[in-house]
Amino acid sequence: MNLARALAARDDAGRPIRVGLVGAGKFGTMILAQLRLMPGVQLCVLADLDAGRARRAAVSAGWSADAFALARDANTANDTARAGRVALVESGEVAAACEIDVLIEATGHEEAGALHAYRALERGVHVVMVTVEADVVVGPLLHAHARKHGAVYSMAYGDQPAIICELVDWARTCGFEVVAAGKGTKFAPVYRRSTPDTAFGYYGFTPEQIATGGFNPKMFNSFLDGTKSAIEMVAVANATGLDVAEEGLTFAPASVNDLATLMRPRSEGGILPRAGIADVVSCVREDESFVENHLRWGVYVTFTSESAYAQRCFGEYGMSTDQSGRYTALWRPYHLIGLEIGVSVASVALRGEPTGAPFAGHRAEVVCATRRAMRAGEIIDGEGGYAVYGTSVPAARARERRLVPMGLAHGLRLQRDVEADHPIGEADVTFDESSFLWKLRREQDALVAAAV
Missing domain, CATH: 3.90.1210.10 (Antifreeze-like/N-acetylneuraminic acid synthase C-terminal domain)
Known part of the structure; x- marks a missing residue:
C-alpha cells in the first residue's frame, strides 16, 4: 500500500527506477502509456526488431517522437539515457546489457523472452516477465537464476496470472482455504478446430476493424482455442502451488454468482476433482450463447474457512455463496494488462518482491x-x-x-x-x-x- 509513496520519494531524490522495455506490440504499447506517467521511473531503453514501429507505438501512447534516439549498442544507449532521452535499439540483448534496474520482457516470443530474461538476470537486473509463454517453459529455472544473481524474477501485474496470484495470496494471508482460482474467458468446444483464418470470425471482428492493424491472428486464435488459458493456469499453478486437473480445464459456462457453487470439489456438489485447483470458466455456453453476469475479462478465487463463525460472516456481508454458505468467491471483473505494469516495476525495485513467481517449481x-x-x-x-x-x-x-x-x-x-x-x-x-x-x-x- 506504500508503493506510490516510495516512488514519489525516489522522484524527489532524483533517483528514478531505470527501466528497459523489450517489445512494442499491443502489450508493450500499453506499458509505454503508463511508464511516461509514473513518478520515480525513467524509461531508459526501448527495444524492438522494428525501431520505426517502436517509435510509432510510443507516439500513439502519448510520447513525443523527439524523446527517442537510435542507439547502436549498450554504451551508446547508456549515454542517451544519461542525456535524458530514451535509447531506441533493435536488440533485446542490447537492452538487457544496459545500465537499468528493471527489464520488462514483452516480446511474446518464448525463445527471445527466455534469452533476454536470462541475460538481464545474470547481470543482477530485475526482470518483469510479460512473456508468460516463456515462463511456463523455463520459469522455475529463471527464478533460480535470478536468486543466484541477487535479482528478482516476476510475473507482470495487470496480466491475469499475477492478479490471480494476488487473490490467492490475499485469501491465504487471511487464513482462508483456497479451493480454486482462475479466470474467465470465451471458450466453446468448437474453438479447438479454429485456425488463424477463422479466429476473427468467431470474435465478430469486421474487415474494417481488422484493417486498422494490430490484430495478430495467431495470438487471437490462441486465446480462442484454449491454449492461452492453459498457459496462464500453468503459470498460476507453478506460482501458487495449486494444481491443474488431470482432465484439463473445465471451461464451465458460469456467471460470477455460480463460482462458489461450481468451483468446489465434486464431493461437495461442485465440478472440480478436489480442492486446490486452477481452472477457467467461460462466458459462453456450448452453443455460443452468452451467460449473464459472466467473468470474461476477470479473475476469481473461491475459498472456505474451517471457522463456522467466518462462514456465517460470508452471508452476513453480502458475499455470493453456495447453498450451504460454506463456500464463497471473490472476483475482480476486469484487468488492465500493460496499464498496470507499474505495480510490478515498483515491487521488484523497491521491495525486492515479485508480483508472482514460480515458487512452487515445475508443478x-x-x-x-x-x-x-x-x-x-x-x-x-x-x-x-x-x-x-x-x-x-x-x-x-x-x-x-x-x-x-x-x-x-x-x-x-x-x-x-x-x-x-x-x-x-x-x-x-x-x-x-x-x-x-x-x-x-x-x-x-x-x-x-x-x-x-
Whole structure:
C-alpha cells in the first residue's frame, strides 16, 4: 500500500527506477502509456526488431517522437539515457546489457523472452516477465537464476496470472482455504478446430476493424482455442502451488454468482476433482450463447474457512455463496494488462518482491495436441497456429509420457503420421538442438529429475 509513496520519494531524490522495455506490440504499447506517467521511473531503453514501429507505438501512447534516439549498442544507449532521452535499439540483448534496474520482457516470443530474461538476470537486473509463454517453459529455472544473481524474477501485474496470484495470496494471508482460482474467458468446444483464418470470425471482428492493424491472428486464435488459458493456469499453478486437473480445464459456462457453487470439489456438489485447483470458466455456453453476469475479462478465487463463525460472516456481508454458505468467491471483473505494469516495476525495485513467481517449481505443464490429422514431414507452427492447440496437465504426467511443451513446439517436424487430437510426444518430432530455450529447458529438466 506504500508503493506510490516510495516512488514519489525516489522522484524527489532524483533517483528514478531505470527501466528497459523489450517489445512494442499491443502489450508493450500499453506499458509505454503508463511508464511516461509514473513518478520515480525513467524509461531508459526501448527495444524492438522494428525501431520505426517502436517509435510509432510510443507516439500513439502519448510520447513525443523527439524523446527517442537510435542507439547502436549498450554504451551508446547508456549515454542517451544519461542525456535524458530514451535509447531506441533493435536488440533485446542490447537492452538487457544496459545500465537499468528493471527489464520488462514483452516480446511474446518464448525463445527471445527466455534469452533476454536470462541475460538481464545474470547481470543482477530485475526482470518483469510479460512473456508468460516463456515462463511456463523455463520459469522455475529463471527464478533460480535470478536468486543466484541477487535479482528478482516476476510475473507482470495487470496480466491475469499475477492478479490471480494476488487473490490467492490475499485469501491465504487471511487464513482462508483456497479451493480454486482462475479466470474467465470465451471458450466453446468448437474453438479447438479454429485456425488463424477463422479466429476473427468467431470474435465478430469486421474487415474494417481488422484493417486498422494490430490484430495478430495467431495470438487471437490462441486465446480462442484454449491454449492461452492453459498457459496462464500453468503459470498460476507453478506460482501458487495449486494444481491443474488431470482432465484439463473445465471451461464451465458460469456467471460470477455460480463460482462458489461450481468451483468446489465434486464431493461437495461442485465440478472440480478436489480442492486446490486452477481452472477457467467461460462466458459462453456450448452453443455460443452468452451467460449473464459472466467473468470474461476477470479473475476469481473461491475459498472456505474451517471457522463456522467466518462462514456465517460470508452471508452476513453480502458475499455470493453456495447453498450451504460454506463456500464463497471473490472476483475482480476486469484487468488492465500493460496499464498496470507499474505495480510490478515498483515491487521488484523497491521491495525486492515479485508480483508472482514460480515458487512452487515445475508443478504443471502446457502440452499440445493436433488440431487435425497430420502427415510425417509436416511442420508444427506453434501456439495459435494451424497444427496444434495447448492443454494443461500435471507436470509429472507430462514427464512420464514425455509430452512436448507447447513453448517448444514451434517449427518441429513430425516423424510419423498422427491423428487429430493426438498428444505430441518427443518420439513424434525432431527438436532444434540449437534453441537457447531448449538448452534452458534441458537444464531445468535435469534439476527437476535430481530433486524427484
